[in-house]
Amino acid sequence: MLKSLIIVSLSSAACLFAPAGCAQTVSTTATAALEVRRVEPPDLSDAHLGKRILCERPMRHGAPRLCVEQVGDKVVAHDYGHGGSGWTLAPGSAEYVDGLLIASPLAKDLRTDTPITVIGAGVIGLFTAYDLCQKGYTNITVMAERFDGLTSHNAGGLLAPVSMDNDPAMQSVIERIGLDAYRFYAQVARGEHPHFKTGAVIVPAYFDDRKESGLEAYVGKVMKPAKDVILDFGTGTTRRMVAYDDGIFMDTAVMMQSLTDWLKPRVKFVQRKVQRLSDVETRFIVDCAGLGAGALNGDAAMVPVQGHLIMLKDQDPAKLRHMILVYFGEGKTASGMKVKRSFYQFPKHLPDTGAADVGVVGGTFIEGAGMDMPNEDEFRILIENARKFYGLSR
Numbered sequence: 213m214l215k216s217l218i219i220v221s222l223s224s225a226a227c228l229f230a231p232a233g234c235a236q237t238v239s240t241t242a243t244a245a246l247e248v249r250r251v252e253p254p255d256l257s258d259a260h261l262g263k264r265i266l267c268e269r270p271m272r273h274g275a276p277r278l279c280v281e282q283v284g285d286k287v288v289a290h291d292y293g294h295g296g297s298g299w300t301l302a303p304g305s306a307e308y309v310d311g312l313l314i315a316s317p318l319a320k321d322l323r324t325d326t327p328i329t330v331i332g333a334g335v336i337g338l339f340t341a342y343d344l345c346q347k348g349y350t351n352i353t354v355m356a357e358r359f360d361g362l363t364s365h366n367a368g369g370l371l372a373p374v375s376m377d378n379d380p381a382m383q384s385v386i387e388r389i390g391l392d393a394y395r396f397y398a399q400v401a402r403g404e405h406p407h408f409k410t411g412a413v414i415v416p417a418y419f420d421d422r423k424e425s426g427l428e429a430y431v432g433k434v435m436k437p438a439k440d441v442i443l444d445f446g447t448g449t450t451r452r453m454v455a456y457d458d459g460i461f462m463d464t465a466v467m468m469q470s471l472t473d474w475l476k477p478r479v480k481f482v483q484r485k486v487q488r489l490s491d492v493e494t495r496f497i498v499d500c501a502g503l504g505a506g507a508l509n510g511d512a513a514m515v516p517v518q519g520h521l522i523m524l525k526d527q528d529p530a531k532l533r534h535m536i537l538v539y540f541g542e543g544k545t546a547s548g549m550k551v552k553r554s555f556y557q558f559p560k561h562l563p564d565t566g567a568a569d570v571g572v573v574g575g576t577f578i579e580g581a582g583m584d585m586p587n588e589d590e591f592r593i594l595i596e597n598a599r600k601f602y603g604l605s606r
């Protein structure tokens with residue numbers, strides 16, 4: 213990203229944006245002295261579009277489930293239902309729930325060599341196993357139906373507590389967890405973490421406004437205040453946006469690999485679908501089963517929220533060192549389902565792809581759509597909206 217230092221009067225910077233499938237929106241800018249930043253759009257021509265990804269956010273209405281309970285003869289700590297913010301919360305969430313378990317009166321006989329089973333090998337399960345190791349526990353099994361191609365590998369990677377449905381009573385816990393997670397990733401990004409050197413970077417994050425970013429609660433604690441800026445895409449299109457220059461991008465598939473590599477010599481990995489909690493051999497369980505936790509616990513508050521992503525290829529990675537997220541409002545899919553559409557772009561990279569295969573665009577939010585309802589048309593709408601956002605003809 214090139215950063216211009218020119219401060220100009222922008223009364224002429226008004227622009228028009230009508231995303232496909234959405235009501236037309238007119239974005240005007242007030243006459244004000246704002247910093248103008250040149251941000252090069254990625255190449256969104258057909259030849260530069262890579263893998264299409266469809267996946268489901270494990271949404272739990274009312275907040276993620278973070279608690280400890282007795283289930284038959286098992287002591288179960290629950291850590292699931294983080295919706296579109298699992299990565300944003302994972303390290304803090306793991307630390308919080310492991311702490312609840314250790315402090316629980318139900319776990320009086322839990323010693324550091326007591327066997328513990330973590331169900332789930334997504335980001336929540338892996339961070340839980342990592343945190344237990346950090347706390348000195350030595351007999352950990354990560355048991356999961358699947359280890360590859362999970363929602364956790366596919367996720368975009370923006371650190372922002374958005375796309376959850378939280379009961380206000382839980383908000384202070386979510387904020388505390390979010391701040392701890394930010395500190396963890398910032399340490400990785402700054403090269404100061406003792407175990408992880410890749411997987412998180414500090415880059416500017418751009419939003420339409422401060423409230424939508426979800427990041428205001430971080431300002432003054434771990435982040436600096438946002439700035440109003442004008443993004444100039446060099447296509448004749450400019451947009452007034454809000455910039456958090458200390459935004460964090462989590463390179464999700466890369467970080468999953470780093471976590472797995474760190475854990476491999478320290479914990480046991482067992483591939484198995486757990487049908488009932490009572491089938492697990494150990495008395496202590498941490499339930500990080502994501503969407504699968506709905507069936508395991510008979511938890512009707514769990515619901516899938518489908519998302520569409522398109523990986524980019526053959527790009528100039530130096531031009532993609534930023535994140536953008538804007539929302540367009542609600543529409544209907546071709547199959548008649550309610551869809552909340554947005555456009556986001558992050559510098560995501562998949563291991564085992566070329567060095568220039570960087571960047572992802574998303575995204576949709578379709579509650580209740582399972583993998584058997586792919587809503588394929590949304591991929592086309594997504595890329596059309598992305599091109600319109602930047603003022604690209606194709």
Ligand SMILES: Cc1cc2nc3c(=O)[nH]c(=O)nc-3n(C[C@H](O)[C@H](O)[C@H](O)COP(=O)(O)OP(=O)(O)OC[C@H]3O[C@@H](n4cnc5c(N)ncnc54)[C@H](O)[C@@H]3O)c2cc1C
Nearest residue numbers: 298299300332333334357358367368369370486502504519
């Ligand atoms: C399109 C999209 C974009 C996203 N972007 C972001 C983002 O930018 N930032 C952000 O913070 N978050 C983002 N998210 C959300 C984030 O990806 C999820 O919240 C997070 O990955 C959930 O992690 P998890 O470990 O709970 O679940 P998962 O990754 O789904 O892992 C669940 C694990 O549990 C196992 N399991 C399930 N049931 C059983 C069972 N019965 N027995 C044994 N194992 C079982 C599975 O096999 C798997 O190993 C995005 C999600 C989507 C879909």
